[in-house]
Amino acid sequence: MCEPTTIFAGATLVAGALSAYNQYQTGKYSAAVAERNADVAEAQAQDSINRGNAQAEEVRRRNRQVAGTQAATMGATGAELSTGNALDIFGDTAQFGTLDTLTTVNNSQREAYGYQAQSANYDAQAVSARKQGNIGAATTLLTTPLKAYGAYQIGGGEWNPFKTKTGTTPMLDSGAMGSDFRFKIGGY
Known part of the structure; x- marks a missing residue:
């Protein structure tokens, strides 16, 4: 039968091993959560781009509709559509329509960039969590024998x-x- 000091030292070793395993698993889990968050942020970035493209197409469609309405209105009033003010109005409509379209695309790109930056941060967090788990486990495994030896001596071992x-x-x-x-x- 083992003496109590040996049992106490052995229990310290087992507790240290369990603690190291827990640190490793915690790091692994935290890394998996961060990687999943990175995937979600990347999907949000792609969604932002897709929504921006769809909105830009809607802006283009409305601008074509406005230009058509302007042409019909001017034609109905007898205005000359190929000269002067009519051309200026069509030019302004096209210019501002293009500006609205580019603004819509630019805003969606900026939103996507924010999500991509978030994704990169989550990826870095995953690497850090994995390293912390591994280093914590290694440190525990390296210091546990010293703690067990101290427990052995405190218990009266010689x-x-x-x-x-x-x-x-x-x-x-x-x-x-x-x-x-x-x-x-x-x-x-």
């Missing part, structure tokens, strides 16, 4: 991985590094 029975550090005693180099824990 094992020390840094000392041999003679009190020297295993990697730095005379057998590992040569007879003239010794390092003792706590000494210089």
